[in-house]
Each structure stands twice: as C-alpha cells, then as structure tokens.
Amino acid sequence: MSMAQASIAAPRKSKGWLKTDRLLAFVLIAPSVIAIAVFVYGFIGFTTFASFTKWDALLPDFSLVGWRNYEKLFDTTRFQIDLGNTVVFTILFLIACLMLGFMLAVLLDQRIRFEGLFRSVFLFPLAISYIVTGVVWRWLLNPGSVQLGSTGVNLLFEKVGLDFLKNGWYTDPNIGIKAVVIAATWQMSGYVMAMYLAGMRGISEDLREAARVDGATEVQVYRHIILPLLQPITLGAVIILGHMSLKIFDLVVSMTGPGPGFSSDVPAFFMWDTTFRGNNFAQGAGIATILLISVAVLIVPYLIYSTHTEAEV
Amino acid sequence: MPKPAGGGKLEMFSWWTAGGEADGLNGMFAAYKKQYPSVEIVNATVAGGAGTNAKAVMTTRLFGGDPPDSFQVHAGLEVATYTPDKYLQPLDDIFASEGWDKVFPKDLLTLLKYQDHYWSVPVNIHRANVMWYSKKVFTDNKLEAPKTFDDFFKVADALKAKGIVPFVMGDKEGWESGHVFETVLIGTLGADGYRGLWTGKTAWTDPKVTEALNNYKKMLSYTNTDHAALTWDGAGEYLLNGKGGMQIMGDWQDGWFTSKKFTDYGWAPAPGNSGIFDALSDSFAMPKGVKNTDNAKNWIKVAGSKAGQEAFNPKKGSICARTDCDQSLFNAYLQSAGKDWQSNALVPSVVHGAAAFEKWATAYKDTMALFVTSGDVAKTQAALAQNCKDAGVCK
Numbered sequence: 001m002s003m004a005q006a007s008i009a010a011p012r013k014s015k016g017w018l019k020t021d022r023l024l025a026f027v028l029i030a031p032s033v034i035a036i037a038v039f040v041y042g043f044i045g046f047t048t049f050a051s052f053t054k055w056d057a058l059l060p061d062f063s064l065v066g067w068r069n070y071e072k073l074f075d076t077t078r079f080q081i082d083l084g085n086t087v088v089f090t091i092l093f094l095i096a097c098l099m100l101g102f103m104l105a106v107l108l109d110q111r112i113r114f115e116g117l118f119r120s121v122f123l124f125p126l127a128i129s130y131i132v133t134g135v136v137w138r139w140l141l142n143p144g145s146v147q148l149g150s151t152g153v154n155l156l157f158e159k160v161g162l163d164f165l166k167n168g169w170y171t172d173p174n175i176g177i178k179a180v181v182i183a184a185t186w187q188m189s190g191y192v193m194a195m196y197l198a199g200m201r202g203i204s205e206d207l208r209e210a211a212r213v214d215g216a217t218e219v220q221v222y223r224h225i226i227l228p229l230l231q232p233i234t235l236g237a238v239i240i241l242g243h244m245s246l247k248i249f250d251l252v253v254s255m256t257g258p259g260p261g262f263s264s265d266v267p268a269f270f271m272w273d274t275t276f277r278g279n280n281f282a283q284g285a286g287i288a289t290i291l292l293i294s295v296a297v298l299i300v301p302y303l304i305y306s307t308h309t310e311a312e313v
Numbered sequence: 314m315p316k317p318a319g320g321g322k323l324e325m326f327s328w329w330t331a332g333g334e335a336d337g338l339n340g341m342f343a344a345y346k347k348q349y350p351s352v353e354i355v356n357a358t359v360a361g362g363a364g365t366n367a368k369a370v371m372t373t374r375l376f377g378g379d380p381p382d383s384f385q386v387h388a389g390l391e392v393a394t395y396t397p398d399k400y401l402q403p404l405d406d407i408f409a410s411e412g413w414d415k416v417f418p419k420d421l422l423t424l425l426k427y428q429d430h431y432w433s434v435p436v437n438i439h440r441a442n443v444m445w446y447s448k449k450v451f452t453d454n455k456l457e458a459p460k461t462f463d464d465f466f467k468v469a470d471a472l473k474a475k476g477i478v479p480f481v482m483g484d485k486e487g488w489e490s491g492h493v494f495e496t497v498l499i500g501t502l503g504a505d506g507y508r509g510l511w512t513g514k515t516a517w518t519d520p521k522v523t524e525a526l527n528n529y530k531k532m533l534s535y536t537n538t539d540h541a542a543l544t545w546d547g548a549g550e551y552l553l554n555g556k557g558g559m560q561i562m563g564d565w566q567d568g569w570f571t572s573k574k575f576t577d578y579g580w581a582p583a584p585g586n587s588g589i590f591d592a593l594s595d596s597f598a599m600p601k602g603v604k605n606t607d608n609a610k611n612w613i614k615v616a617g618s619k620a621g622q623e624a625f626n627p628k629k630g631s632i633c634a635r636t637d638c639d640q641s642l643f644n645a646y647l648q649s650a651g652k653d654w655q656s657n658a659l660v661p662s663v664v665h666g667a668a669a670f671e672k673w674a675t676a677y678k679d680t681m682a683l684f685v686t687s688g689d690v691a692k693t694q695a696a697l698a699q700n701c702k703d704a705g706v707c708k
Contacts (some may be wrong), residue, residue, distance in 0.1 A: 056672050058372040058394045072703065077696065078679050143542050145550065171485075171542035173686045258487055260541035261686025262679075276365055278675030279394060 044292065051285035058279050069286040079287070082267045085177045086294075089266070090245040092178065096185040097241055098234065101192025106222060108193070109200050119197070122190035130187065134254030137183035141169035170256040176263025184251055188244070192237050199233040200226060239302045243295045267291055320351040323608040325597075326374075326384035328367035330360040333568065337629030341436070344624040345615045352608050357381055368394075375400050380600030382609035383616075388594035389424050389667030390511075392432045395598075402599045403430035404613060413617055416635045420659035421592070424667065433596035434617040435634035437626050440650050441563040441662040442496040442583045442591035445570075447552045449577050450477055458581035462500065462528050465559075465584040469535045472558045479535040481557035483548030484685060491681040492664045493561045494529050500585025501525035504658040511661070511668040513706045517698035526690045533685060541685075552578060563593070563665070567646045568630035580646060582653075590657035593665035594634060673704035 051070070054063045073079050104122055108115055125133065144150040150158050150166065157165045170179035203226060211221050249268035258265040258273075267287055275284030323345075329338045335358075342354050359367035364385070374380055375395060386392055395401060408414060408431050414422060417435070425431050446458055454475060459465040469479035484490045499507045502521050509515030510522075537543075537551060546569050551557025553575050560566070561583050570578055582589070597616045603609045615621040622633040627642045632651045640648050661667035663674050680696045687693070701707035 057396070057670065058368065059376065059396045059400075076679075077683060143539055145539070145543070145547065168539070168542065171539060173541070257485065258682070260484075261683050263686070274675070276369065278672050279368075280672045280675070 047285045047292075048289050050282055051289045053282050055282040055285075056280045060281070065282075069282050070290075073283060073286050073290075078262050078265065078270060079267070081262045082265050082270050085262075085264070085266055086246060089177050089181055089184075089248065090242060092181045093184050093188075093245045094238060094241055096181060097189045097192050098237060100185060100189040101237070102196050102227075104189065104193040105196035105200060108197055119194070122193050124190065125187045126191045128187070130248075130250040131254045133183055133187050134251045134256075137179075137186070138170075138255045141179050141182070143168040143171050170259055170264050173260045173263040176256075176259045177266075180248075180252055180255060180264055183255060184245070184248070187251075188241060192241070195233050195237055196230060199230045203229055235302070239298065242298050246295050246298065247291055320353075321605050321608055322353045322355055323383075323605055323612055324355040324357050324381040325612065326357045326359070326367070326371060326381035328359055328364040328385060330358045333629050337437075337625040340624035340628050341616065341621050344618075344621045345612060347620075348615065349608070349611055352611075371395075375600055378602065380603055382603045382605050383597045383599050383612050386433055386596055386598050387666030388421075388433060388435045388596040389661050390427065390670045391666045392427055392598060393670045397430070397432045397598075398428060400601055401432050402601050402603075403432060404434060404599065405431050407434070407610065407613055407617075411614060411617060416619075416637055418636060418654065418659060421594075421634065424592075424659065424661050425596075433598035434613050435594040435596040436616045436622055437595050437629060437631035438634050438650075438654060439563055439565065439593050439631050439665070440590055440653070441492060441593055441665060442499060442561070442586045442589065443564055443566070443650075444559055444561050444581050444583045445549075445552065445566055446559045446579050446581070447555055447557065447577065448579045449555050450558050451579065458579060459559075459584055460581070460587060462584045466531065468558070469532075473535065477555075478537045478551055478557040479559065480532055481548045481551040481560040482533075482536045482540040483543030483545045484540055484682065485542060485544050485547070487682045488664050488678050489545055489562075490685045491678040492563070492662075493532075494525070494681045494684075495663050496561055496583040496586055496591060497529045497532070498522070498525050499589055499591055499660060500583055501528055504589045504660050507660050508668075510701075511663065511706070513701070513708075517694065517701050517707065522694055522697070523690060526684070526693060529684070530688050530690060533688070549573075564646065564650060565630065567644070571630075571644070580649070588657055590653050590659050591662050592654075592659050593662040593667050669704065669706075673700060673706075676700040676703065 052064055052066065054061045054065050108118055108122075112118070140152040142151045142154070144152075144154055149155075153169075154166045157163060167175065169175055207225055207229075208221055211225050216224070247268055248266055249272070252264060252266050252269050253272075256264040258269060268291060271284050271287035271291065274280045274287065278284075325342075327338060329335050338356075338358075342356070345352070345354065359370050367385070371381075371384055372395075380400075386395070392401065397403075413434070417425075421435065421438075422431075425433065425435065444458065450472070451457070454471060454477075456468050456471060459468045472479040482489065482493065495507075498510065501524050502510070502515065502519075506515050506519075506521060510517065515521075537548065537557065540548065545560075545562050545566070548557075549560060549562075549566060549569060552560060553573060567580075570576070597613060599609050599613055617635075619633075619635060619637060622635055623638050623642060626633050626638070627647075630647070632638070632643065632647050632654055636655045638651070640651055643651060663669050663677055666674065668674075669677065677697070677700055680693060680700060683696075684693045698707065
C-alpha cells in the first residue's frame, strides 16, 4: 500500500529506489512465472519429448524412436476418422454459431421489451458445463429404446406428425459428429450473440441515421454498415470458437462417446483412450502434441495480430 | 493350524468399491481375519470402472517405491504392464507350498506364467463366451440353442421370419464388438488356433480368420438396428420382453438377469465354442519391497485357498478358480460354468485383459468397433495383422 503510494508520489530518479521497485515486482511475479514455466511449458516440453519415445506401457521407457509414433498415428484408421470429424465439427460449429448468434443479436437490437430477460435466457447455456450439456442432449437426441419407444426430440416429431424427421441421431454413423454440433451450438451461440450485441451497441446511432437518410433499408443498414464494422468481433469469435472445437472433449465424452464406427470420435477423446485405457503413453503424447500444434496454428497469428494493433494504438 | 501373524497391517489395493464386488472382497477379508485376527486390514480401493483410475494410482505407487502389500490385477498378460521382474515378487514358492499346481486347471497355470514365473494368484473366474437366449422365444418357435454357425444362421432366419430380433447386441461402449468377435474367432479357429493368434503361432492373415470375419459379418446382419445406442445390459432388455432371441455376453449377464428378477433364460456356449472356456480372472499380486511381507504372503495364501474363494465368489457372481469349491454355494448357471471349468479347454479373453497386453487389446477393440459399421473384411484383417506386428508378437 505505502509502496504503491510512494511509487506514484516519488519521481523516478533515485537509482536505489528503482532497484527495490524492480526487485519487488520481480519477487511478486516470480512464483507465477516459475509455476507457468514448470507446469505449462515444462510439461508441454515433456509431452513432446514423450511422443518421441517408446513409452507404451504403464512404466516409462524413454528410449527414443524418432517419428515412428507419428507415422503410426497417421496410419491409424481411427485417427484419420478423428481428423475428418474435427474438420466437419469446426466448420459446422463456426458457421452455425456465428449465424445464429448474429441473428439473435439483430433481433435483440430492435429495442424490444424485456431485452434483459432474453439476453440472460440466451446467455445462460454458457454458464453450464459441457458435461451437463452433453447429458441433456444425450437424452434429447436419444433414438429411443425397445421398452420406452421414442424419446426426446424423436417423440416430439412423432407427436406433431413429422415422423420423417425421426432418426438415430448420434447412433447413426452418417450423422455422428453433426449431432454433437447441435449441442455445442446450443451452448455457444448465446455467447456469440452477446459479443455481437455489445459490438452493435458500440456503433453510433448517427451512422445508422445517416444511412437511413440516404435511403437504405434496415436490412441494408445491417448488411453494409454494421456487419463490416463488426469484423473484429467476428474474428474474435472465430478464434474463440475455433480453438474450442479443436480441443472439444467433455461434450463428446458425456454425450456420445466414440459413437458407431467412431463417427463422433475426436482426437482429444482418442488421446484419452490411448493414454489412460491403452497405456500407450507415447502415442497419446503424440496426439496431444498434434492437438497443441493445431490450436497454436489458429491462435498464434491472432496473438501476433492483436499485440501488433495494440502497439500501434 | 496356520501360524499366527504378529499383528501389524495389511494394505490391500483394488478397484472393488460397490455392489457384489465389494461384498465379495469383504467376504474374503472376513476369511483372512478369521485366521489372522490381530492384523489390521487397510482397504485401499480406488473407484472407477475397469480399474482405469486404480491402475494409474498403482503405477505411481509402484514407481514411487510405496507399494501396497497386495493389489488386484487381471490374470494373464496384464502383469506385463507392471514390468514384473523389476517390481513384483514371484509367487512360485507359495504356489508350490500350497499345492496350487494341483487345484488350478493346467491351462490356467500356463496362462498365469509370465517369463517362467507365477506373479499373481487368481481368485475367481468369469466366462466370456456364453450365448444367452430367451427360453420363451425358443420354446414358442420350437427352436434349440444352436451349436454351430450353420445352426445359428438357421435359427436366426427362423426368428427373423417371426419378427423377432435374432441376435441382440449393444455396442455403445466400444468393447462389446471385440468381445463377440473373440468368441467367433474361438468358434471358427478352435482353442489352439485361437490361442496361437496371441502368441504368434497362428497368423492373422490365415484364411480361417477371414472365415471368422465373414461369419461375424453375417451375424451382424441379424442384429437390432439400435445396437449402437445400447449398452450390453440395455440390449438385454430385448431378451427380457421376448423381442429378441440370442445375445453373446460374459456371465455377468447372469447376475444382471437375476437383479432384474428374470428367470426365463437359457444358456449355451457361443456357436462353435462347445468344450472351450473363454476365461478372464481377477488375481492378486505382491509388489517388491512391501512393508508387511508376512501379512502379504498370508493374504496371497488366503486368496488362493478354498475358504477364501468360497467366501468371495458366490457374492461376486463368479466361480472359483480352484476346481474343488463346494458347488452347492452357487446358482444353477454358475454350477454349470463350474462344471465346464473343470473339464473344458481354457482360452484367455483378449477384451478382458488375459490374452494380450493392453496396448494390443485396445488396438484390437478399436479395429473391431470399426468393423461393425464398415463391414470391410479385407481391410479389417489387414488391420488385425498390423496390430499384432505393432505389438511385437508377429513378424
């Protein structure tokens, strides 16, 4: 406290003072720097190292085998399916969330009554963990059973006479991962809505008025004025949703498991299975490393871009 | 009379935390207490299905030099996971002094030996290759339990014509398909041929394996369409309400039927499996450097003893690994399994940890889970052969 006040009051001239200030800052930051160095970067390094070893049983074996684990991994049918699933999931999840989120934001932007209530309702799913979302949607998209007949969404379709829409959802190998997209979208689109809505509120009313005076329709205002101005928000949403979809795990575990023929399997689940059920630690470390790289490919350019623009401001 | 132990503790590590498993374990603790009343038993269980969590904790403790006095491990190649020559004590002396080489079946003893030593003592046996069927459905349609694959397909056709699901399956968790296929492999290759698959004597490229895959593919064409959504017990509901005919599962299904108060079921070996017993077994091992050596040795002796196994198995719903248990303690199904146990050829289950070490067993399970949807015989056989190569068993 007194130190903080002193630092505001005292002009930064005395060399001795500067020294203690720096020292204090260093002491305060050091624990977290050390913890992060060991528990984040140290373990990343260890995992990467493990992926080049022969450690394929419970007890470690650190003899190096070069790229063999990676070669084997890309040869494995399950991993190939997983990579395909990740691509499908990421694309569908991004498109669905962005479109739905934007639409909801536009609707709420119309200065409707009870806006606060609606905002909370749409944002609430975010407060729930993926595990809970997964359990709920597992019930909703349950194809039904011999004993109970149709359940969940299928029962709804049956009741309203839309029988042709009934299907096996995540138990159908052709749908698989797409059923997971539905649940993930339900959870995250409210968040995208909140981001867009905040962005829209930041755009001055004068701009819209000017456009309207020039004869633009309301659709044209959103299409040509607001959407372009919201580009940074779209980029932010893509980054956040994108890295979430690459490492999605809990939702898949609680909702579908690997699914028939691994149709809803994802790399993170395969990593867990390989490492902790199959005790093939080297291979598991390989999958983890690939996951890290794929997330880094998405995140790092954004980090560089954002620090760059911040420095300019 | 056994010599009284000098008190102290016995720390026993397992993943039996609930239901019949915990009851069985407590039964065995009681049998131990009777002989060694002054020893305090520390029950160090770690919860979690199939021991996933327990195994991880166990490794840390072994590795960190703080092992429990005895721990649970699936009998068979699972001990290989723990690098036995480095971390476990061979139990050859106890096997000899207790005369266990006479009371355990010979095939089981072969299965237990790894690097020429016994590392663990089996307490129970489960059978994996049982075909369960609905008695009502079979008598209504004047059918008999099929013995061969040809019989099976005939019965299946007859049931299909009646609108009954002939072959019920629930493969939601991913291991069930591998489980059924191992019984098909046994049924097609016979006991020796099947055992050879896991030791490198039988080639995975053998035409017999192709035949097994084709048999399995044909069987899959008779399953319920919602199999991917069901667990094995969920699929069992088909038998309960007479909508399904047959299901291949281990003998834990007997316990499940009992818990559902369902009695109208029959059982037979899976097609082609007559005279062969596909076994999995829980056993106890003793790590090197345990704190209470005498107590641990006595525990191993109790686990292998008649009294210990009779206290454990009726509660857990499995049969004794010994051949001299009192059969009247068990229900009708377990009695028939006990009889087969004494006379049949024994083969190890791969899905349940006896035939191959875990890395290989996992790869096998994945390959078969994929086969259910792909039905690609050639590609699956190539993958199975590759799994064997990756495991270092096949060249």
